[in-house]
Amino acid sequence: xxxxxxxxxxxxxxxxxxxxxxxxxxxxxxxxxxxxxxxxxxxxxxxxxxxxxxxxxxxxxxxxxxxxxxxxxxxxxxxxxxxxxxxxxxxxxxxxxxxxxxxxxxxxxxxxxxxxxxxxxxxxxxxxxxxxxxxxxxxxxxxxxxxxxxxxxxxxxxxxxxxxxxxxxxxxxxxxxxxxxxxxxxxxxxxxxxxxxxxxxxxxxxxxxxxxxxxxxxxxxxxxxxxxxxxxxxxxxxxxxxxxxxxxxxxxxxxxxxxxxxxxxxxxxxxxxxxxxxxxxxxxxxxxxxxxxxxxxxxxxxxxxxxxxxxxxxxxxxxxxxxxxx
Ligand code: ACO
Numbered sequence: 001x002x003x004x005x006x007x008x009x010x011x012x013x014x015x016x017x018x019x020x021x022x023x024x025x026x027x028x029x030x031x032x033x034x035x036x037x038x039x040x041x042x043x044x045x046x047x048x049x050x051x052x053x054x055x056x057x058x059x060x061x062x063x064x065x066x067x068x069x070x071x072x073x074x075x076x077x078x079x080x081x082x083x084x085x086x087x088x089x090x091x092x093x094x095x096x097x098x099x100x101x102x103x104x105x106x107x108x109x110x111x112x113x114x115x116x117x118x119x120x121x122x123x124x125x126x127x128x129x130x131x132x133x134x135x136x137x138x139x140x141x142x143x144x145x146x147x148x149x150x151x152x153x154x155x156x157x158x159x160x161x162x163x164x165x166x167x168x169x170x171x172x173x174x175x176x177x178x179x180x181x182x183x184x185x186x187x188x189x190x191x192x193x194x195x196x197x198x199x200x201x202x203x204x205x206x207x208x209x210x211x212x213x214x215x216x217x218x219x220x221x222x223x224x225x226x227x228x229x230x231x232x233x234x235x236x237x238x239x240x241x242x243x244x245x246x247x248x249x250x251x252x253x254x255x256x257x258x259x260x261x262x263x264x265x266x267x268x269x270x271x272x273x274x275x276x277x278x279x280x281x282x283x284x285x286x287x288x289x290x291x292x293x294x295x296x297x298x299x300x301x302x303x304x305x306x307x308x309x310x311x312x313x314x315x316x317x318x319x320x321x322x323x324x325x326x
Contacts, residue, residue: 002174003126005324007068007165008294009061011054012281013043019155026151033155038257042158042282045141050084054161055139056097058290062135063098066165070098073165074131076105077121079114079138079286081192081315082145083107094137103135111190112253112314113180114138114286115162119310119322120178126168137163138286145192147213156256157214158282162290172325173304179235180320186224189217190315225255225313226262232321233267233311240323244268248306248326251296253313254278254288263311275301285314302326 018041019030033039045054055078063070078091091105110117115138125131139161146154166175194211195201206212229252237243244267252260254276264274275296284291289310296302306326313319 001127001129002169002171003123004167004169004171004173005164005175006167007062007064007066008163008290008297009058009063009065010160010162010291010294011057011061012160012291013045013049013054015044015046016041017044022155025148026154028151028155036258037156038279039156039282040279043160044143045159051080051082051139051141051161052084052090052093052097054159055090055094055137055163058139058161058163059094059098059135059137062163062165066167068133068165068167070100071102072133073100073103073135075122075125075134076100076103077108077118077134077136078105079108079110079118080140081109081111081114081285082141090139100135110286110314110318111316112255112283112285112288113312113316113318113320114314115289116178116310116312116320116322117180117318119175120180120320122166123175123178126166132168134166135163136166137161138288138290140285140287142214142285145212145214147210150213152218153214153216156283158284160281160284160287160291162287162294164290164293174325176323176325177236177239178320178322179232179239181228181232181318183317186220186317187315189220191215222256222259224317225259226266228313228317228319229253229263229311230266232319233309236309236321236323242307246307247273247309248303249273249275249296249301250309250311251275251289251292252311254281254292255283255313
C-alpha cells in the first residue's frame, strides 16, 4: 500500500512583527538579523489564539483540498513543543475543533523534526493497513516560550501551523521513504528548562530565574544542524537508489538561511531547487516544513512525478528526512 499526500494546508497569525519593530524592543538591528539568519519578519499569535487554533485551521484547509470529511480521518498526529496544555494532547483539542470524531489523536514531541517524525509514523500506520486517512500537523506558538529579553534567541522564532492529509493509495504518487534519527547526547544544547518535572512551573524559581524560556547554544546547534540534515538527506537518496541530481525540490526546516545554504552546498543542490519562506515567518519549529510545503503546493511549484525532499533538524537532537514522488 502506498501513501499519498492528498491535501496541504497552513494557518498563520495575522500579526506581523518586523525586524524594524524588534529594533525598538531589544538591542538589535535589521542588518544583524538579516545577515545572520535571513529572517525579515515573523508572525505572532494574539490573545485568545492558541496552538490548537492554527492547527485546526491548517487541518481544515488540508481536508478541503483533499476532499476528505473530518469523520473519515482515522488518526491525528500533532507535532508541537508548545501545546495548549501539558495535557490533554493538543491533538485531542483539534479533533474536537474539526469534528474528526472517528480519529485516534496524539501529540508528538520531536521539536523542529516533529512533522517529519509524524509523517514517518503515519506512513507506517498506512502501509500496515492500520489506518487509511491521517492528518499530520505541525503547530507552534513559540512566541510564548521565547525570552523577549534575550536577543540571542527571540529574533529567530515565530508562530503558525501546517498540515497534510495522507491517504492509502495504489498509485505511484507516494511517500518513497522516511528516515528519523535522535542523538540525546546533546539534549541540553536547545531546550526549555522550566515547566516540566525538573523545574515545575509551580516553583517560583522557575519564573524568577527565567528557566521558563527556551535556551540555545546557537553556534553548536548550527554545526550539528548542517551535518545532520545532510546525513538524513543522503540516507533517503541511498535508500531509493537516487542522487542529488534526481531531486526537483528540497524543502528544509526553515531555521536559518545560512544553515539551509550550507546544507544545500554540502548536498550539491543549487538555490533554484530550494524552497524557503523563513524571511517571512522565522523558525516555526515543527510547523515550518508543512507551512512551506503548503505554499509550494499552492504556488504550483510541485509538479507531478517530481522528487521532493523534506529534511528537518531540531532539539533533542532529532533529525530526519522524507522523500516523496509528487
Ligand atoms: N542582535 C544583535 N547582536 C546580536 C544578536 C541580535 N539579535 N544576537 C546576538 N548578538 C551578538 C552576540 O551577543 C555576539 O556579540 P559579542 O561578539 O559582542 O559577544 C555577536 O552578536 C555574535 O554572536 P554569535 O552567537 O557568535 O553569532 P552567530 O553568527 O553565531 O549567529 C545565531 C547567532 C544566528 C543564533 C547562529 O548561531 C545560528 O543561527 N544558530 C543556529 C541556531 C538556530 O537556528 N536554532 C534554531 C533552533 S534549531 C533548529 O531549528 C535547527
